[in-house]
Amino acid sequence: MSETASFFPNALLLDACCLINLAASRQMDLILHCLPTDLYVAEYVFSDEALWFYDGPEEAFRSRQSPIQLKPLADAGLLNILTLDTEDEELAFVNFAASLDDGEAMTLALALHRGHAVATDERKAIRLMERTMPAIQVLTTPDLLSYWAHQTKPPATLLRATLQSIELRAKFEPSRDHALSMWWQQALAATDETPDE
Amino acid sequence: MDMNVLDTMDLSQLGQELSTARKKRGLTQEESADILGVSRTTITAIEAGNRRIKPGELIKLARAYGIPVHDLVRPRPQIEPFSVQFRGPHLRAVPVEDEEKIKKYVDELEDLCRDYLEIEHLTNSPLATRYPPEIEVAGHDIALEAEVLADQERRRLGLGDGPVPNVRALLEQEVGLRIFYLAMEPRTYSAMYLYDHQLGGCIGVNSYHPEERRRWSMIHDYLHFLAHRYKPALFVENRYRRVPEDERLADYFTGFFLMPTSSLLRQYNRILREDGTITPAGLCTLAAYYGVSVAAITLRLEDIGKLPAGTWDMLRDSGFKVREAQQKLGIEPIAAQDNVLPLRYQYLAVYGYEEGLISEGELARFLRVGRVQAREIVESLRRHSEGITDDRQLDLDLTQRLVQE
Numbered sequence: 001m002s003e004t005a006s007f008f009p010n011a012l013l014l015d016a017c018c019l020i021n022l023a024a025s026r027q028m029d030l031i032l033h034c035l036p037t038d039l040y041v042a043e044y045v046f047s048d049e050a051l052w053f054y055d056g057p058e059e060a061f062r063s064r065q066s067p068i069q070l071k072p073l074a075d076a077g078l079l080n081i082l083t084l085d086t087e088d089e090e091l092a093f094v095n096f097a098a099s100l101d102d103g104e105a106m107t108l109a110l111a112l113h114r115g116h117a118v119a120t121d122e123r124k125a126i127r128l129m130e131r132t133m134p135a136i137q138v139l140t141t142p143d144l145l146s147y148w149a150h151q152t153k154p155p156a157t158l159l160r161a162t163l164q165s166i167e168l169r170a171k172f173e174p175s176r177d178h179a180l181s182m183w184w185q186q187a188l189a190a191t192d193e194t195p196d197e
Numbered sequence: 198m199d200m201n202v203l204d205t206m207d208l209s210q211l212g213q214e215l216s217t218a219r220k221k222r223g224l225t226q227e228e229s230a231d232i233l234g235v236s237r238t239t240i241t242a243i244e245a246g247n248r249r250i251k252p253g254e255l256i257k258l259a260r261a262y263g264i265p266v267h268d269l270v271r272p273r274p275q276i277e278p279f280s281v282q283f284r285g286p287h288l289r290a291v292p293v294e295d296e297e298k299i300k301k302y303v304d305e306l307e308d309l310c311r312d313y314l315e316i317e318h319l320t321n322s323p324l325a326t327r328y329p330p331e332i333e334v335a336g337h338d339i340a341l342e343a344e345v346l347a348d349q350e351r352r353r354l355g356l357g358d359g360p361v362p363n364v365r366a367l368l369e370q371e372v373g374l375r376i377f378y379l380a381m382e383p384r385t386y387s388a389m390y391l392y393d394h395q396l397g398g399c400i401g402v403n404s405y406h407p408e409e410r411r412r413w414s415m416i417h418d419y420l421h422f423l424a425h426r427y428k429p430a431l432f433v434e435n436r437y438r439r440v441p442e443d444e445r446l447a448d449y450f451t452g453f454f455l456m457p458t459s460s461l462l463r464q465y466n467r468i469l470r471e472d473g474t475i476t477p478a479g480l481c482t483l484a485a486y487y488g489v490s491v492a493a494i495t496l497r498l499e500d501i502g503k504l505p506a507g508t509w510d511m512l513r514d515s516g517f518k519v520r521e522a523q524q525k526l527g528i529e530p531i532a533a534q535d536n537v538l539p540l541r542y543q544y545l546a547v548y549g550y551e552e553g554l555i556s557e558g559e560l561a562r563f564l565r566v567g568r569v570q571a572r573e574i575v576e577s578l579r580r581h582s583e584g585i586t587d588d589r590q591l592d593l594d595l596t597q598r599l600v601q602e
Contacts, residue, residue: 020569052567090252091201094201097266097267097269098202098270099556100556100558100559101267101558104556105266122556123556127553170572
């Protein structure tokens with residue numbers, strides 16, 4: 001089981017890159033519902049970033065681009081929108097904006113001052129967090145998918161289809177040095193007859 | 198946390214950025230003052246770099262001006278605004294109703310060039326250029342001077358007298374010009390050229406045009422680079438009742454450069470030997486061979502006396518449909534070089550991303566695409582540069598010097 005499950009944070013800020021991957025999985029609702037945490041998104045990511053993924057059929061996946069619908073999740077209380085509320089948060093945002101785009105910067109500024117964990121695959125942001133706020137936990141897309149898979153134990157074909165969908169529609173796959181790279185590749189190769197580990 | 202960037206950055210530079218952004222948005226200083234709940238003199242002081250702006254104020258102004266805070270506070274190269282060059286006489290022939298549009302395209306080209314320079318700074322990859330000295334034109338016989346110049350440039354670039362397969366790659370890689378494709382309306386606007394001491398020669402070409410027309414525009418503006426280097430130029434179809442001398446020189450140069458006389462005569466004679474005569478089909482074949490329009494090849498042949506004067510007018514007036522003729526002959530249109538951004542620009546941006554110098558959000562912004570498309574470009578360029586189809590980490594240093602100086 002992923003170590004992530006044992007140390008799941010109480011509050012998790014979802015960055016744009018993770019949101020795209022989760023939406024492209026086509027299991028976003030299920031995955032978010034199973035996470036044992038309060039979920040947040042920075043206001044800039046919610047309102048200003050035009051996030052989308054490829055949503056066409058497999059043989060022509062580029063034929064349609066679907067915007068990521070965050071408002072229904074917010075309306076349902078699954079996702080909470082955070083704004084910069086203090087001068088310290090504004091200052092942190094401006095400082096981070098010297099190195100990251102506004103959505104990424106706002107996410108990190110909120111994480112720094114509220115102690116929330118961050119869900120991101122963004123390498124530059126992760127390095128910046130390691131340097132400036134090492135106590136803040138970072139979860140990546142494979143962490144979230146791995147948690148969902150271990151908690152809900154979907155059939156191997158569904159898990160495989162979910163990961164394939166992320167690769168095809170969000171053009172994301174974990175880097176080879178990611179701790180869950182092997183798990184991801186094995187899940188892609190598994191069938192319903194493959195025994196669980 | 199690191200030091201406060203607003204304490205350490207150049208206030209006058211930030212003030213200038215804010216002033217430029219405010220004006221682009223069409224806001225007055227009074228309106229900006231209202232947004233912040235301060236006096237107009239405070240805005241004046243901020244824009245002059247005499248008063249340090251607070252983070253909350255910066256955020257409010259950035260939102261009001263429609264620009265990311267990221268654009269205001271990150272280290273960016275400072276260049277002279279392009280609009281300063283494109284003023285007055287250079288817009289003289291532009292209808293008043295088009296002036297705002299042209300300004301928009303000039304600003305767009307400036308943003309792209311500035312981003313190009315920023316990526317080069319981030320990745321420590323200055324553009325290598327092979328700029329000849331600016332050429333002085335005597336002006337006695339424009340056609341003859343253009344032909345001599347075209348021959349000279351072809352020799353300098355090692356081209357021989359054959360067709361130039363990829364004009365954009367030639368000018369970007371062999372000369373070191375910065376060429377972007379811009380969607381310009383109205384479509385009579387073909388290209389714009391200017392020179393900046395940090396950027397070198399910069400050209401914006403109309404992406405709506407077919408490839409043979411874009412090639413023509415690029416070489417046309419290349420002449421401006423060679424002979425009128427520090428004078429910005431806007432290339433507009435059918436702009437002048439009386440074509441100025443420098444535009445006539447550029448037109449002649451383009452014809453000689455893309456269709457050298459020695460090569461054209463050789464091809465013309467070959468067609469005569471094979472077909473006995475020159476026909477519209479022969480013109481289509483020649484046009485495809487040189488990567489020019491049928492109109493251009495026909496007019497060129499008229500100029501060298503191989504076709505009667507007025508041949509193109511006759512063909513056009515008779516309803517000659519070039520595309521239909523090409524399709525009947527099985528002539529494929531020239532492969533379009535459709536990238537808005539130079540290939541080198543894309544490679545450097547991807548390299549910066551792979552090295553962790555640029556975030557995904559920044560990469561998407563540099564590439565002018567969404568995040569998913571940015572990921573696709575990364576994947577595509579990674580595979581292209583390694584010449585393989587399986588997934589591997591990019592471990593090729595794209596900025597390494599292959600020849601030691």
